Amino acid sequence: MMKSYKPILFKLHIVIILLLFMMLAHFTITEAKSNKSHFQIQKKTIVIDPGHGGYDKGAEGPDGTFEKNVTMEFARVLALELEKTYNVILTRTDDYWIDILERTAMANHMNADMFISIHTGGSFLHQASGISLYYYEKTSTFALMLETESIEESKSSNFKELWSNIQGRHQKNSKVLAERILNSLKEKIGENVEYSAEIQGAPLMVLEGADTPAVLIEIGYITNPKEEKSLNDIVLLSFLAQKIKKGIDDFFEKAQ
């Protein structure tokens, strides 16, 4: 009688060993998957906003270059550079208009770690030149309100008040971000290209609702004939994108 149990016991052992093996394999795969998703969660998300678009052409250069096209082109170049390290999302991917508030809301909805709005400077003075980095500052003496035409007057004052308080929480970090990018732009890395750049605080509508560190970069004056040419030079744009990425890398490494 006892003999007849042995094969069963033997089979039971095999089944238990197989089960243990399968469990081990399952946990190993699950662990690998969770490590992967952990890595993906760690990857920061940056939203790039190419200014203007569609009927809104932005500023125009003496040779007829529209700001909306330069901002789109540079956003693509910057995205290619940033994608080496970060998840990158563009607020617009072609020549169409998006409301200013929607651009910022998109960054908030995506839970972005950074919001970068791209513009060029425009001035009736053709000698105006250089890169300007803006962070949001409510009480700024610069009464600069870009793209305010898209803000509907019907928005309630309560909503405006709440919205304008959002970026206030990130103002210090946004200023640090602007400084990191400025420092990187001023560094010479063996290239014969020099950028003059400055930082300003301004009550910019596109930044005020961003629930993340946010800056607006004017990558040169399109109204300056020399800079209009540079803004159409893909090599210079790529170089500028590398510099900006370095500033962003520095910000994430040091500021957090």
Ligand SMILES: [Zn+2]
């Ligand atoms: Zn603009």
